[in-house]
Amino acid sequence: MHIVTANEMYEMDRVAMEKGGIDGRILMENAGRSITESMIPLLAKNSRILILVGAGNNGGDGFVIGRTLCNQRFHVTVLQLVPDEKIRGDAAYHKQLYINFGGKVHVDDQGKEIAAFLKEATVVIDAIFGIGIKGKLRPPFHQIIEAVNQSNTVKLSVDIPSGIPADEGVSFDTGVWADYTFVIEAPKMSAFLQHTAKYYGKWEVVKIGLPLASFDQVTARKVWTEEQVHFTLPKRDDYSHKGTHGKGLIVGGSREMPGSIAMTALSSLRSGAGLVSVGTVNEVIPSIVSHCAEATFIPLDSEKGVITGSQCLDYSVYNAIAIGMGMGRSEDTAELTRQLIKEANCPVIVDADGLYHISDDLELLKQREFPSILTPHPGEMSRLTGIPVKEIISKPFRIAEEFSKTYQVHLILKGPFTIVTDPKGKQWVNTSGNAGLAKGGSGDVLSGILLSMVMQPQLLVEALANGCYIHGKAADNLIVNKHSKQDLLATDVIQGLASVFRTFS
Numbered sequence: 001m002h003i004v005t006a007n008e009m010y011e012m013d014r015v016a017m018e019k020g021g022i023d024g025r026i027l028m029e030n031a032g033r034s035i036t037e038s039m040i041p042l043l044a045k046n047s048r049i050l051i052l053v054g055a056g057n058n059g060g061d062g063f064v065i066g067r068t069l070c071n072q073r074f075h076v077t078v079l080q081l082v083p084d085e086k087i088r089g090d091a092a093y094h095k096q097l098y099i100n101f102g103g104k105v106h107v108d109d110q111g112k113e114i115a116a117f118l119k120e121a122t123v124v125i126d127a128i129f130g131i132g133i134k135g136k137l138r139p140p141f142h143q144i145i146e147a148v149n150q151s152n153t154v155k156l157s158v159d160i161p162s163g164i165p166a167d168e169g170v171s172f173d174t175g176v177w178a179d180y181t182f183v184i185e186a187p188k189m190s191a192f193l194q195h196t197a198k199y200y201g202k203w204e205v206v207k208i209g210l211p212l213a214s215f216d217q218v219t220a221r222k223v224w225t226e227e228q229v230h231f232t233l234p235k236r237d238d239y240s241h242k243g244t245h246g247k248g249l250i251v252g253g254s255r256e257m258p259g260s261i262a263m264t265a266l267s268s269l270r271s272g273a274g275l276v277s278v279g280t281v282n283e284v285i286p287s288i289v290s291h292c293a294e295a296t297f298i299p300l301d302s303e304k305g306v307i308t309g310s311q312c313l314d315y316s317v318y319n320a321i322a323i324g325m326g327m328g329r330s331e332d333t334a335e336l337t338r339q340l341i342k343e344a345n346c347p348v349i350v351d352a353d354g355l356y357h358i359s360d361d362l363e364l365l366k367q368r369e370f371p372s373i374l375t376p377h378p379g380e381m382s383r384l385t386g387i388p389v390k391e392i393i394s395k396p397f398r399i400a401e402e403f404s405k406t407y408q409v410h411l412i413l414k415g416p417f418t419i420v421t422d423p424k425g426k427q428w429v430n431t432s433g434n435a436g437l438a439k440g441g442s443g444d445v446l447s448g449i450l451l452s453m454v455m456q457p458q459l460l461v462e463a464l465a466n467g468c469y470i471h472g473k474a475a476d477n478l479i480v481n482k483h484s485k486q487d488l489l490a491t492d493v494i495q496g497l498a499s500v501f502r503t504f505s
């Protein structure tokens with residue numbers, strides 16, 4: 001499933017119309033009819049449906065929905081929120097069809113009657129603005145949207161909740177808090193931004209007949225779906241041996257933070273790694289063994305419970321390495337991180353304190369011949385880039401793309417919608433996971449899963465996207481009947497991996 005910006009969506013419409021020869025009025029008909037079909041299960045025969053129509057093509061979709069619902073004997077009122085002369089082109093054509101079929105249009109371009117109409121309605125179909133909204137809301141739209149939000153109605157938005165921009169990095173006044181959004185052809189970026197996604201309510205994609213093959217030319221951004229996990233996650237070969245599934249090294253841990261590296265080791269083993277070695281300070285090894293008897297250990301030189309400077313480690317025997325979890329932020333651990341990044345001739349995952357250390361030495365990443373995988377949350381991304389957290393949250397796609405291309409890394413920008421970006425800037429968004437993961441330790445578990453995934457026979461980006469999916473899905477399964485978002489712990493997520501792997505094996 002592709003994710004589009006407004007311009008990419010307009011480009012798709014252009015391709016469909018100019019190259020495909022399909023008329024815009026047909027696309028609007030398809031949009032309105034498909035949306036109506038998807039909406040009908042949410043409507044009752046006695047629903048009092050108010051369709052709010054704005055000036056653009058989103059309003060045009062509203063007229064098609066109005067005609068289609070009237071034709072099926074639903075009780076529909078259309079309230080046009082702009083003067084007649086503003087309804088033009090394809091929207092005007094469909095307004096006329098709606099009228100020809102016996103529909104009535106009420107005009108309220110001052111927002112004076114909206115309250116009275118809302119009072120009579122049980123369902124609002126929001127066709128005020130689509131992806132064409134620009135700048136601050138002109139009066140009286142702020143007040144109209146607020147009135148809709150305060151009304152005691154079910155709110156169904158067409159394509160996008162009105163007022164919400166399609167793109168990242170765009171500020172907005174207010175938007176319709178939709179219960180459901182019927183997204184036309186492809187979800188817009190704002191459905192995956194934490195400050196705008198909540199306006200969508202539940203959403204689904206409706207198809208209107210755009211040429212699907214053209215999406216790949218228009219956008220390099222996709223949702224990583226469960227179907228793709230089914231398709232790409234390697235099945236375990238009946239004749240495999242431990243070497244087949246990779247030998248991973250995990251470097252990190254300290255006297256004060258022995259737990260994180262234990263979780264990384266255990267989650268890696270629970271995700272299918274053949275062998276896992278842990279390079280850490282001697283004194284924390286017994287505590288890790290108590291959680292994870294299957295791991296082997298490389299005691300590293302340490303001082304006051306922290307790993308000291310460069311170590312004689314033979315990186316060549318590993319298929320992948322993860323560094324940084326619970327390692328601490330001393331100059332010594334910084335030196336070890338730099339050394340490992342320079343010398344390791346296999347994929348390296350850098351997390352937590354490892355990210356802290358390399359933020360001043362990012363140029364090192366460009367020199368690596370083997371993949372570098374960085375797994376920052378927005379705070380860590382802010383340190384890596386010098387960009388404030390607020391800006392990272394507001395436009396994560398662009399910032400992740402620029403960073404990955406500049407430093408030639410695979411970036412996993414974590415959050416409610418984790419974005420995996422490859423060095424060419426292609427992106428995949430993971431939508432599994434829930435706020436039960438918003439706890440210390442969740443990232444350590446993810447690193448372990450990723451370490452294991454990277455060593456299995458699948459493309460690197462697939463391994464990373466699958467790892468993010470599995471991590472989130474384990475948490476989702478766990479809150480269905482065993483845990484809640486409140487009590488879920490990172491160690492529970494490791495236990496929950498079984499439920500996910502069993503589904504896919």
Ligand SMILES: NC(=O)C1=CN([C@@H]2O[C@H](COP(=O)(O)OP(=O)(O)OC[C@H]3O[C@@H](n4cnc5c(N)ncnc54)[C@H](O)[C@@H]3O)[C@@H](O)[C@H]2O)[C@@H](O)CC1
Pocket residue numbers: 013024027028031054055056057058059060061128129130131132133134135136137138141158159160184208
């Ligand atoms: N071929 C197409 O282009 C299709 C488009 N479709 C629909 O068309 C929508 C996009 O249509 P448009 O490009 O006309 O955009 P909109 O429907 O979002 O309308 C934009 C109009 O809203 C008004 N407006 C914009 N910003 C405003 C502000 N800040 N305050 C007050 N008024 C403002 C302006 O009059 C502007 O022309 C999509 O979201 C989708 O619903 C569908 O009909 C399918 C086919």
Ligand SMILES: Nc1ncnc2c1ncn2[C@@H]1O[C@H](COP(=O)(O)OP(=O)(O)O)[C@@H](O)[C@H]1O
Pocket residue numbers: 352376377414415416417418432433434435436437438439440441442443444445446471472
């Ligand atoms: N609200 C949320 N919804 C879904 N996933 C979340 C949410 N909050 C956190 N996560 C996931 O949990 C993990 C947290 O990682 P991180 O912040 O590095 O944790 P820590 O460093 O404490 O182990 C990431 O994979 C992130 O995507």
Ligand SMILES: [K+]
Pocket residue numbers: 058126127128129130157158159160161162
């Ligand atoms: K809308």
